[in-house]
Amino acid sequence: MSRILAACLAMLLSACSYLPPKGIEPVSPFDLQRYLGQWYEIARLDHSFERGLSDIGATYSLNEDGSVRVLNRGYDIERGKWKDAVGRAVFTGDTNTAALKVSFFGPFYGGYNVIALDPDYRWSMVMGPDRSYLWILSRDKRLPDNIRDMLLQKARAAGVDTDKLIWVSHTRER
Numbered sequence: 001m002s003r004i005l006a007a008c009l010a011m012l013l014s015a016c017s018y019l020p021p022k023g024i025e026p027v028s029p030f031d032l033q034r035y036l037g038q039w040y041e042i043a044r045l046d047h048s049f050e051r052g053l054s055d056i057g058a059t060y061s062l063n064e065d066g067s068v069r070v071l072n073r074g075y076d077i078e079r080g081k082w083k084d085a086v087g088r089a090v091f092t093g094d095t096n097t098a099a100l101k102v103s104f105f106g107p108f109y110g111g112y113n114v115i116a117l118d119p120d121y122r123w124s125m126v127m128g129p130d131r132s133y134l135w136i137l138s139r140d141k142r143l144p145d146n147i148r149d150m151l152l153q154k155a156r157a158a159g160v161d162t163d164k165l166i167w168v169s170h171t172r173e174r
Helices: 002-015 145-157
Strands: 037-044 053-062 068-076 081-091 099-105 108-117 123-127 134-138
Touching (some): 068 099, 108 145, 123 145
Antiparallel strands (some): 037 134, 053 068, 068 081, 099 108, 108 123
């Protein structure tokens, strides 16, 4: 019985793993139509699913059912080839708030919470379900230094260890 209870508790906790960390508010108002398209990953915290990749980007488009198609693409330096991952994202609540959950593996979802966004949708900062997941994205391969500094300050204020950020190079065309 205790094993069943532990399994149920683990499932319940994993179902909530897409919510933003306590004290973090996703951007609102948010316009998904303006967010769609190609983004370059400028910086990220390290995770196994992107380790060893450069030239990482994401392309967001609408699926017929209204969900968001997520195509992540990065260059695997060791293997000398591109690596793609296709996922599906849906809003976790109001579509006017940039809080989504994304899945690349069936029923398992992770958080995609836009916590900073340029008024012209030129850059964004995304946090997962905790402060160990952070991405800085841009429509361009480079961010101006003043924008980069401002986002680093926001990330630190959100409790992120910005010294651990990996700055992504973009030398190849996707």
